[in-house]
Amino acid sequence: EKVVKHMKGFKRLLDHHKANEFISEHAYNKLSEKSDSLINVWQPLTIVRDGSARAVVLITENADEQMNKAADTLAEYVRKSTGAELPIMTESDLLEAETNYDDHVRIYIGNHVNNEDPHISEGLHHLDDQGFLIHPHGNKVTIVGPTVWGTLNGVYDLLERYVGVRWLMAGPKGEDVPERTDLFVPKKDVRDEPAFTFRNISPANGSPEANGTEARRLLYEWAQRNRLQGAYNRPIEFHHNLHSLFPVEKYAESHPEFYPNGDPPAPGEETHWQPCFTVEGTVDAAVSGIIEYFAENPNKKGFSLGVNDSKGYCETDPSHPDYPDKNNSVGLPDMSDIYYAWVNEVVEQVLDVYPDKWFGLLAYDNVMDPPSFDLHPRVVPFITKDRLAWVDEEIRAEGHEQMDEWNEVAAQVSWYDYMYGVQYNIPRVYPHHMAENYQYAIDHNVFGNYAEMYHNAGDGPKAWVSAKLQWNPDQDVDARLDEWYEREVGPEAAPYLEEYYDLWERFWMERIPGSTWFETGKHDTYLRMVDPSYLNLVTDEDVAESKRLLQFVVDKAVTDEQKTRAEILQRAFEFYEASVVSYPKPLERPDNEAEALAMLQKLEDTIDERIQLAKTREQLKKEFNEEPLLAFIGNPRGDWTGWNSTEFAHLRDYMEEQEPDGGPVTDKVNELANRHEPSKARDFARMLQNTDLNSSATVNASFEEGNTDAESWNFWNPPQVGNIQRVEGIAQTGNASV
Numbered sequence: 204e205k206v207v208k209h210m211k212g213f214k215r216l217l218d219h220h221k222a223n224e225f226i227s228e229h230a231y232n233k234l235s236e237k238s239d240s241l242i243n244v245w246q247p248l249t250i251v252r253d254g255s256a257r258a259v260v261l262i263t264e265n266a267d268e269q270m271n272k273a274a275d276t277l278a279e280y281v282r283k284s285t286g287a288e289l290p291i292m293t294e295s296d297l298l299e300a301e302t303n304y305d306d307h308v309r310i311y312i313g314n315h316v317n318n319e320d321p322h323i324s325e326g327l328h329h330l331d332d333q334g335f336l337i338h339p340h341g342n343k344v345t346i347v348g349p350t351v352w353g354t355l356n357g358v359y360d361l362l363e364r365y366v367g368v369r370w371l372m373a374g375p376k377g378e379d380v381p382e383r384t385d386l387f388v389p390k391k392d393v394r395d396e397p398a399f400t401f402r403n404i405s406p407a408n409g410s411p412e413a414n415g416t417e418a419r420r421l422l423y424e425w426a427q428r429n430r431l432q433g434a435y436n437r438p439i440e441f442h443h444n445l446h447s448l449f450p451v452e453k454y455a456e457s458h459p460e461f462y463p464n465g466d467p468p469a470p471g472e473e474t475h476w477q478p479c480f481t482v483e484g485t486v487d488a489a490v491s492g493i494i495e496y497f498a499e500n501p502n503k504k505g506f507s508l509g510v511n512d513s514k515g516y517c518e519t520d521p522s523h524p525d526y527p528d529k530n531n532s533v534g535l536p537d538m539s540d541i542y543y544a545w546v547n548e549v550v551e552q553v554l555d556v557y558p559d560k561w562f563g564l565l566a567y568d569n570v571m572d573p574p575s576f577d578l579h580p581r582v583v584p585f586i587t588k589d590r591l592a593w594v595d596e597e598i599r600a601e602g603h604e605q606m607d608e609w610n611e612v613a614a615q616v617s618w619y620d621y622m623y624g625v626q627y628n629i630p631r632v633y634p635h636h637m638a639e640n641y642q643y644a645i646d647h648n649v650f651g652n653y654a655e656m657y658h659n660a661g662d663g664p665k666a667w668v669s670a671k672l673q674w675n676p677d678q679d680v681d682a683r684l685d686e687w688y689e690r691e692v693g694p695e696a697a698p699y700l701e702e703y704y705d706l707w708e709r710f711w712m713e714r715i716p717g718s719t720w721f722e723t724g725k726h727d728t729y730l731r732m733v734d735p736s737y738l739n740l741v742t743d744e745d746v747a748e749s750k751r752l753l754q755f756v757v758d759k760a761v762t763d764e765q766k767t768r769a770e771i772l773q774r775a776f777e778f779y780e781a782s783v784v785s786y787p788k789p790l791e792r793p794d795n796e797a798e799a800l801a802m803l804q805k806l807e808d809t810i811d812e813r814i815q816l817a818k819t820r821e822q823l824k825k826e827f828n829e830e831p832l833l834a835f836i837g838n839p840r841g842d843w844t845g846w847n848s849t850e851f852a853h854l855r856d857y858m859e860e861q862e863p864d865g866g867p868v869t870d871k872v873n874e875l876a877n878r879h880e881p882s883k884a885r886d887f888a889r890m891l892q893n894t895d896l897n898s899s900a901t902v903n904a905s906f907e908e909g910n911t912d913a914e915s916w917n918f919w920n921p922p923q924v925g926n927i928q929r930v931e932g933i934a935q936t937g938n939a940s941v
Contacts, residue, residue: 207247217238246390248388250386251386253384253385255287256289256307259290259308259310264294266313273313273346273351276362277289281386284380284382290304297309330353330394333350333397333432334353334396335357336392337388337392339392352432352436357393360430366380368381370428370429370667371667371768376771397430398675400651401650402431402432402652403432404426406837407433418831421831422831431673438504439561441507441565442509445477446511448488448492449461451468461485462478463479463515463516463520475514476511477516478517494557505562506560508549509567514569516536518538519538532601535568537572539572540574543578547576561582562579563582564585565619567619567728577613578614580614583650585617585651587621589621589728592724594633595725598726617652619654620652622637622656623655623837625658630663631665634665638676642676657837659833659834660772661833663700668687684704692756692760692765693761695760699759700752702752703752703753706745710740710741720736720740733840733841734840741783746783749779753769756772757773777819782841785813787848790853793853800868803871806884810887811884814883817844824839851887872891872892875888902914903916905935906929912929927941
């Protein structure tokens with residue numbers, strides 16, 4: 204733009220000099236010609252001018268689904284930004300249009316026979332399959348990659364780079380498209396490719412057809428637009444898969460010895476067992492199955508030799524003759540030498556028939572550690588670990604040492620991470636730690652990344668920043684975060700949203716390390732998401748400050764789109780707040796009367812809210828599924844009612860030990876228990892009054908009163924997977940049961 208501006212100014216100066224006869228005709232013509240040449244070279248190509256289309260999108264006659272999708276997406280977002288409709292046509296369509304589009308720029312999607320250019324073939328040389336070239340030349344822009352997926356990535360890059368589109372979160376509400384009247388493409392090649400050959404966030408890793416729910420479909424689309432990979436374009440397979448090579452329908456009768464203890468699993472059972480790697484015939488069976496698979500799927504690049512989930516190894520039985528008799532780095536019987544020797548043998552035989560295939564697998568549990576010998580170079584192990592644990596210096600050092608050991612025996616390694624996500628009951632964000640990990644990965648021979656994330660809008664910028672850093676980990680993570688905050692809610696609201704997520708990043712980086720929750724799980728493959736006791740570390744101040752900041756975000760968002768996204772983030776926090784406030788945190792035992800009375804008073808003040816928020820928490824799980832951005836793809840771990848057993852235990856102990864004959868605490872309990880108005884505090888006090896521990900204080904304990912419902916009981920069945928009712932005729936005592 205600067206060159207063009209200066210050349211046009213130079214042309215005006217030439218015209219002035221010529222008019223005043225300061226230069227000769229010959230000099231004027233030569234300088235004018237040179238100026239026009241430079242303007243032509245540097246003048247950006249006009250795609251839209253004043254809201255009118257000045258370009259056509261060209262696809263090949265035999266364009267497949269993905270190329271049509273690329274063209275449609277390009278036209279769709281140019282229209283959303285400028286209002287202009289770019290025509291999509293083939294080159295034969297363009298010929299039929301005669302001179303109608305002579306002055307229009309041609310945007311070629313993919314390789315076109317009529318658009319041969321040595322710069323294109325040169326630009327594609329040695330480019331990653333997911334890479335792309337944007338080549339503006341003359342009145343043409345060619346967007347092309349070595350594969351259709353690379354071409355798609357080029358279209359998404361052009362929309363981000365020149366239109367300014369951002370796909371911040373999944374679905375239409377998560378996209379930010381700036382309004383403009385003009386759109387230009389500079390005459391400058393863009394050639395780019397990913398740092399990591401494999402990049403994936405689960406569950407955005409399937410196909411739109413397979414994912415089922417609207418939330419999953421939109422998440423898959425979001426992932427593709429942010430240049431992650433799905434089932435269609437995954438360069439390697441690696442998940443749990445050995446069950447597919449040893450179907451019980453085929454081998455149960457003829458080779459029961461293939462299975463643990465010679466006992467084949469039930470048909471369809473894919474977990475908790477492994478083939479017996481040291482049994483003769485399992486290599487041949489695996490080779491036969493893989494060769495058959497490639498014969499039926501010639502376009503597949505590889506096959507997964509990932510172990511089945513949840514252990515079940517024949518050789519880990521101490522009585523087995525091949526028992527390894529040693530534990531690995533995660534404290535399990537070390538199966539690495541046995542398993543990886545088996546893998547090498549299988550791979551070598553398959554490659555004799557299909558020499559260009561790849562084999563992924565999971566370095567997981569019993570096969571977490573590298574073997575004592577080299578792995579076949581066509582095998583890519585995915586090393587499993589929740590690398591948030593690397594915030595601990597000891598765990599990070601162990602992880603780095605393990606990486607060095609794997610790099611000694613494997614030609615390339617990949618990472619499998621556990622970056623959840625909705626399984627946690629508060630925002631689990633750590634972008635700077637994540638960026639450090641990705642930088643370490645690219646410096647240490649990591650081929651690809653796969654993360655179980657299962658996020659929703661409440662995780663904020665985590666997924667988007669992860670996608671961007673997986674493409675290029677050398678980016679400034681703070682710049683990317685600033686960009687996400689501003690595009691998400693606008694420049695006025697962005698600082699408050701940044702403060703909100705900074706608060707939760709500090710929680711995970713500063714308060715969690717060293718906690719009991721962290722220490723008990725940091726050596727495991729993944730941190731203990733099933734244990735929500737990390738909520739013990741969340742304070743009332745955290746909740747209050749989060750609510751304050753999010754209200755500022757909502758108030759200061761300007762456009763309708765920004766306000767919608769701000770309100771969705773605020774809505775996500777409702778679940779976090781309900782979880783934190785209702786969670787039964789362990790309480791300190793009262794040492795004196797004042798502390799016991801204070802505990803009883805706090806219960807009276809908060810118990811109704813806690814119980815209601817526990818119910819709200821369950822209700823929000825259902826309501827969120829109506830909004831794709833909030834939907835729980837996966838389930839938050841932990842269920843509780845709002846009651847806190849330590850309150851009861853501490854107060855009961857205090858009354859028995861300090862006030863056996865009555866006292867101020869007992870008097871307060873009696874006063875609460877005798878209130879006329881029903882309340883949860885009254886129920887609690889009446890339970891405390893029950894001094895006979897040998898009898899039940901439960902009302903209608905044997906379910907004698909009621910019809911299909913039992914009086915005074917609530918039947919709790921959130922997943923709606925069973926039927927709970929009162930029945931008569933079968934009973935432990937009395938005549939009824941549930």
